[in-house]
Amino acid sequence: MVRWKAQQSVAVVTGASSGIGYHLSRLLAERGARVVAVARRRERLDQLRSATAAASGSVIAYPGDVTDPEVRRGLLARAAEIAEGRLDLLVNNAGIGALGPFAEASPERLRRIMEVNFFAPVELTRLALPMLRLGRQPVLCNLGSVLGHRAVPDKSEYCASKFALHGWSDSLRAELRESGIQVTLVSPSTTESEFFDAVIETPEGQVSRSLGSWPAERVARATLSAILARRAEVILSLGGKALVYADRLSPPLMNRLLAR
Numbered sequence: 171m172v173r174w175k176a177q178q179s180v181a182v183v184t185g186a187s188s189g190i191g192y193h194l195s196r197l198l199a200e201r202g203a204r205v206v207a208v209a210r211r212r213e214r215l216d217q218l219r220s221a222t223a224a225a226s227g228s229v230i231a232y233p234g235d236v237t238d239p240e241v242r243r244g245l246l247a248r249a250a251e252i253a254e255g256r257l258d259l260l261v262n263n264a265g266i267g268a269l270g271p272f273a274e275a276s277p278e279r280l281r282r283i284m285e286v287n288f289f290a291p292v293e294l295t296r297l298a299l300p301m302l303r304l305g306r307q308p309v310l311c312n313l314g315s316v317l318g319h320r321a322v323p324d325k326s327e328y329c330a331s332k333f334a335l336h337g338w339s340d341s342l343r344a345e346l347r348e349s350g351i352q353v354t355l356v357s358p359s360t361t362e363s364e365f366f367d368a369v370i371e372t373p374e375g376q377v378s379r380s381l382g383s384w385p386a387e388r389v390a391r392a393t394l395s396a397i398l399a400r401r402a403e404v405i406l407s408l409g410g411k412a413l414v415y416a417d418r419l420s421p422p423l424m425n426r427l428l429a430r
């Protein structure tokens with residue numbers, strides 16, 4: 171199978187100011203990719219640029235909110251300048267969460283989660299498809315979650331957003347088969363990052379329970395491996411695999427366990 175090549179590639183990574191997106195952008199630049207790095211915190215993107223100054227590739231900081239259509243158009247226009255409109259990799263990684271029961275949450279919490287985690291990546295992809303069609307072994311990589319395979323309590327909006335991303339990724343992969351664009355869905359389990367510091371509208375004291383966690387850099391390395399191999403789907407970590415495969419074997423058992 172033809173592998174994806176980072177050297178001289180053009181990539182866009184959303185959510186590049188921290189966690190998985192930061193490390194993935196750095197790894198890509200170190201391997202020679204020219205990365206348009208997107209997130210709201212400009213100073214963090216500048217840090218990423220400094221950290222990759224000696225890399226064979228480069229990082230172009232593009233500060234902005236991915237839920238803004240102007241930002242989505244602008245960041246792709248910037249990427250299009252690099253190699254005559256060609257895009258080899260789009261990583262939809264920007265994401266947010268919220269904790270706490272659905273019944274106590276506002277409608278705005280659901281709207282915001284869906285805007286960032288689902289509508290923004292989908293609409294960015296819609297705009298990017300003509301550029302990806304010009305790419306070299308192009309890959310669209312979506313950062314899902316094991317919670318997009320098996321939902322758990324107190325994260326209903328987040329699970330719904332990641333289930334939506336999962337379903338859409340599967341449809342799109344089949345639709346794009348003839349075009350040569352691979353859709354890679356990466357589903358991490360709990361990851362050590364700033365994710366839980368950034369949760370929105372979460373009641374005080376509400377915590378997230380998990381089955382083991384990986385550092386963000388390890389998740390980024392696994393994501394890069396999946397991109398290089400042009401995999402359709404990867405589920406990360408032992409705990410993550412246990413959750414997903416136990417649910418596939420016996421959904422009723424998982425329903426009983428998770429209701430406790």
Ligand SMILES: NC(=O)c1ccc[n+]([C@@H]2O[C@H](COP(=O)([O-])OP(=O)(O)OC[C@H]3O[C@@H](n4cnc5c(N)ncnc54)[C@H](OP(=O)(O)O)[C@@H]3O)[C@@H](O)[C@H]2O)c1
Nearest residue numbers: 185187188189190210211235236264265360361363364365
């Ligand atoms: N952490 C976990 O346990 C875990 C588990 C499974 C899957 N994931 C998924 O992995 C992805 C990365 O998460 P992470 O763990 O690396 O968390 P993180 O450290 O909080 O990183 C999230 C990134 O998304 C960016 N972002 C958030 N909202 C944005 C917006 N509206 N516009 C532009 N950028 C935005 C943040 O940057 P700014 O704040 O600077 O905008 C940040 O760079 C997410 O999709 C998440 O759902 C995480």
